[in-house]
Each structure stands twice: as C-alpha cells, then as structure tokens.
Amino acid sequence: MDERSRRWRLVLGGAAEESLGELSGNEAAMDAALAALYDSGSADGDGSRRQRSAGLGASAPQVARWLGDIREYFPSTVVQIMQSDAIERLNLTSLLLEPEMLDAVEPDVHLVGTLLSLNRVMPDQTKDVARQVVRKVVDDLERRIANKTKAAVTGALNRATRINRPRHADIDWDRTIRANLKHYQPEYRTVVPERLIGYGRRTTAVQRDVILCVDQSGSMAASVVYSGVFAAVLASMRSLRTSLVVFDTAVVDLTDQLHDPVEVLFGTQLGGGTDINRAIAYCQELVTRPRDSIFVLISDLYEGGVRAEMLRRVAALVEAGVQVVVLLALSDEGAPAYDHDNAAALASLGVPAFACTPDVFPELMAAAIERRDLRAFAAQMSARS
Template sequence: MTDTDDPAHRERLRRWRLVLGGPADESLGAAQGRDGAMDAALAALYDGGGDGEGGRTARSAGLGSSAPRVARWLGDIREYFPSTVVQVMQADAIERLDLTRLLLEPEMLAAVEPDVHLVGTLLSLNRVMPERARDAARQVVRTVVTELERRIEQKTRAAVSGALNRAARISRPRPADIDWDKTVRANLKHYQVEHRTVVPERLIGYGRRATAVQRDVVLCVDQSGSMAASVVFAGVFAAVLASMRSLRTSLVVFDTAVVDLTDQLSDPVEVLFGTQLGGGTDINRAIGYSRQLITRPRDSIFVLISDLYEGGVREQMLRRVAEMTAAGVQVVVLLALSDEGAPAYDHENAAALAALGVPAFACTPDAFPELMAAAIERRDLTAFAHRLAAENGSG
C-alpha cells in the first residue's frame, strides 16, 4: 500500500483497493491479512476470471460447482461484512453464479443469511426441493417470518384498531349503537324552539364491540416471479390481519390459476409454502374469484397486489374493478409491497385503473399499516399515494 502519514488517506486507498481488486495491486499494493481474506471473498464472486497467474481464478472455478466451497464462502462473507452487505452478495451470487441448484443442499441453507430475497428464491424452488432440504428451508423461512412479524405486528394492530374505532364513531350507527348523549350535544345548534326538540343531523355511535367483525379484507396477490418479495410481505401481513377478530381476512394468490390460502393464515410459514412463484398471470380470473368472497361490499376492502401485466381478459378485469367500486368496495391496487419501490409494471392498466378512481402505486411494508387505516376510514387514496411517493422521493 502507498505510504502516507494521513490515516484518512490510507483508509481511502484501502477501500479503493478492495473495490478495484487484483488489477490495482501494482498501484495500491496487495491486500494483506483480513483485507486479503475480504478481497478473496469479493474476487470469488465478482472477478470475471483472469489469465490463471497470480492466484486469480475464473468465476466458475471460484464458487460455481461445489456446495462445500460455497458454504465456506458464505461463512467467510458473514464474518467479514455486515449483514446488509451479506444479503446483497448472496443475491448477486445466486444470480451471477447460478447457485439455485446448490440452495437445495441442507448444508448451504444452514450457511446462508436469511432475508426476504432468499425466502423468495426458496419458494420458487419449493416444487423441486428434495425432502432432505425441506426442514432447513422451512427454518430459513420461519426465521425471516418471525423477524417480519416483530417488525410489523404492533404497528399494524395499532393502526387498524384505531381506524376501526374512528370509523365506527363517524359512520352511520345502528339504533342500538347510538350514543344519545354525544349525539344531542353535537346537534344542539339544530334545536327547534317551536317543537322543543333537537333534530339530529349527525348521529354519533358507540365504538362497536371488539368481538364484532367490522371489515372484510381480501388480499389478492400476484405470485409471478417478479413479485417474490411482495408475496412474502403479503403473506405475513395477511396472517397478522387474520389474527384480529374485528377483521375477516382472506388471502388469495394467483398466476394463471387461483389458490385460496385463507385456511392456512394461522401459520404464515405454511402460507408461504403454499405459494408457487413463477408462471403467467390472470388478474381477471383472480378478481372474479375474490368477488365471491365479498358479501358486504360497503364493509369490504379488496387489496390487489400485482404488477398489472394481464394475461387474461383485460376489459373484463377493468369492468369487474369498476363494478366493485360502484358497489361500495374500497379497492386498493399495489404495484409492489416491498422495500424496493415499484417494479416494472403495465402503465396502461395502471392508468386505466386510475381513471376508475383506483390509483395503483407501490407501498413499503412500513407504510402498509397506515394504508390499511386510510382504506378503513375511506380516505382519499390518491392523495395518500402522492404523499407516499413524495416521502420516498419518487414523485
């Protein structure tokens, strides 16, 4: 490494050496000690091969064919890099080195850093996964699910419960639910002197009993390959919502076929293993099935999570959405439910839905509880989408 008395300058040179790899040996010096081990781990993944001299190995020779070698490499990167960097390197390794086959090996699954993207990859391999790897794969998925539940459950319960309570007080209460004291006080300005009575223009109700089902929620999730992270988050959110007695929650996943996973919502791991990532997309068919689950339109929220690339009958899909909104269903369309922002999506279908008063936008998991609260209270979702885009720097 070039000599210098400035520690900050030395650190900059060190970082550049690790970024540039072996070709920078001549100008910046060879990486030594721990830096040398880090450099070797990076080279095994990102170097495209060399001339066979100086210890530089071709990419395929670095990791591509040996599960034990990959397992050791996974252990190395977990030692040398923070977990956020490890997750990026794992995702790159799966894509660049075609490691999906090796992920079916139990020793590989024991070595990886569990994250949402890895869960998506495992779910896509679910149908071809050998029995010996299933227990390890389930443990990886359960680790991620437990962490996601810890992240979202309390916030979701608080947001949804608060919105339900507010909605119960401002909506049209049943006669038995009217709070007459608050109703009279709120309508004193409408006192009719000649009749010596108050004409209540606005009825205020008690909050409904917690045991009553106040809203029906149908989550309809596109399980095509590009939606992997959204499927994982949607499955966990569905399980959390299903645990709330004030909601009746259904979960439907689809590609060209439709699968109802509602009866598995008590265990989000089983929900996720009930999905099958990949395949085509028939949104119209999925909406057609979901409509059968909606028996109380004005008390129902329908959440479609899809990139909107429709392989079914587009005109009928749009007509069904229009019919649901006209019947009073609160329709929400999410292009993604993940931390990654909006994926590639069908802009023409998104514009057609917006023309129906149904904005299509991406939503992060952290914003989803507030979105559900807005839907319960029937706030303006177009304004919500614009604010969310502004907060995320995308609009």
C-alpha cells in the same frame, strides 16, 4: 495504506493492486470473497473476456466456505446483498437444494423467495431445513410489523365508528376541538363545543372484510412473502375477516392456512403466467358486504387474461362500494416494473396503482378502513420516495 486507499482497493479489486498496494490479513480475505463473486472475468486486450482462476464455480464445499467467509468479514445487511448477487450472477440456485448449504446462508426475504420458487423440486431432506430458514425470516417479520399493524388498524376502526353523542370516555377530543374551533371564546380562552365527536363502543363483531389478492409470478417474490405475513397478522384480529388469494393462471385460496404464515408461503408457487381477471372473478364471490369490504390487489398488472373484463370487474367492485387498493409491489426493493397502460386505466376508474413498502402498509390499511382518498395517499407516498 490509509483508510481511504484501503476502501478504494476493496472496491476496485485486484486490478488496482499495482497503484494502491497489496492487502493483508482480514482485508485480503475480504478482497478474495469479493473477487470470487464479482471478478468472474477480466478483459483481454481485444476486449474479449478471459476467465480468472478465482470464483465460486458450482462446488458446494467451496460455496459453503465462501458463505462462511462473508458472514465473518461483512455485516449481515451486506451478506444478504452478496448472497442475492451470488444466486443471480453465478446461478447457484441448484446448490440451495442441499441442506448443508441452507445451514450456511443468512436468511432474508429474497432467500425465502428463492426457496419458495424451488419448493416443487426440493428434496424431502432439504425441506425441513428450508422451513427452518423460512420460519426464522417470518418470525423476524412478524416482530417487525405485527404491533404497528394492529395499532394502526384498531385506531382506524375506532375512528371509522365515530358517534356524535358519545359517552365521556368515548370522546375523540382532537376531532371535537377541530370541529368546534369556530366556537372559540377569546375572553375565556377556551372552545365551547356544540357538537361532540366520539369513537364507537368497542365491539367483538367483524367490522371489515379484507381480501388480499396476490400475484405469485416470479417477479413478485418479495411481495408474496410480505403479503403472506401481513395476511396472517390481519387474520389474527377479530374485528377483521381476512382472506388470502394467490394466483398465476390458476387461483388458490389460502385463507384456511392463515394461522401459520410458513404454511401459507409454502402453499404458494412462484413463477408461471398471470390471469388477473380470473383472480378478481374469484374474489368478487367473496364480497358479501361491499361497503365494509377492502379489496387489495398486489400485482405488477402484466395481464395474461382478458384485460377488458378485468377492468370491468374492478369498475363493478368500485361501483358496489368496495374500497379497492392496487399495489404494484409490497416490498423494499424500490420502484417496480409494471404495466403502465393498465395502471392508467385503473386510475381512470378512481383506483390509483402504486408501490408500498412494508413499513407503510399499516398506514395504507388504516386509510382504506377510514375510506380516505387513496389518490391523495398515493401522491403522498410518491412524495416520500
């Protein structure tokens, strides 16, 4: 069997065996692992479904063996997709409450979201293993985002405190040259600057207040994970005063736990309703310096509270000078489902609502710190996607 036929045989499953041939060795094991997940049934002649003998069922030992098989035969990115599909398609959520199962899985953001949703019903003997799984994912995320986030935020803070009579070491040469291009001297082939633009002197004072307000309804699981890690990174920067607020129909302030993002994530409670208005009301009380404050609402905007009041509160924040950012999702999951009416209403207030990937979030924070036009930023993000 050539490579092309082998791949098609694995894609199409056992139904293609007669036309494409039989697999053997590792390929047969790969096919069996795929069939156990995706071939949950086949069609009879009358169109009804009949059960196959293969499958994962609800047997913990069988699932554990299957998890071991897919880790052996597939790359980690494929393993994570298959795990996520298994949890969704075969309702294996309850099996994740068993420590031996958690030892067998490949940790990723989606698995962390599932574990957080099970936090309240998880047995004590499972919680220690679950924390280890969450810790591994959080550490990987921090390594991925921390340096880029700190560099972007620090650069934005420096640019935001530009001065026009800088010391030589503080001159922003790129901006100085652009501002003085009209003074170019062709005969000397140089620019004679009439106005110097520089960075402000470094300071240990808090320059911006950042409030992350995160919807913890079930559909926002990946966004909750990324938000918790980003909040911990931002909280580690002395130039920022960072607050993290999560909400469903209740509001919980997790700011005092930002020293440990794992504790932050286990302080969330995925699922339940949504009261965005109540959450914004709480966050309004945290704003003491409007012109130096950035309010980031991360929500799909499906409001279960008082919609009109929610919009009035956002308008009040904007009018006071707060830089308001609304993210429909903070994840790699693609285009999110969201309330289009509420997004349009926010846009009419000058607050665009758009999705953002974790890799782009540092750029977004830099744009917010510099008070750039976030509508243009949102349009740029849409063009990228």
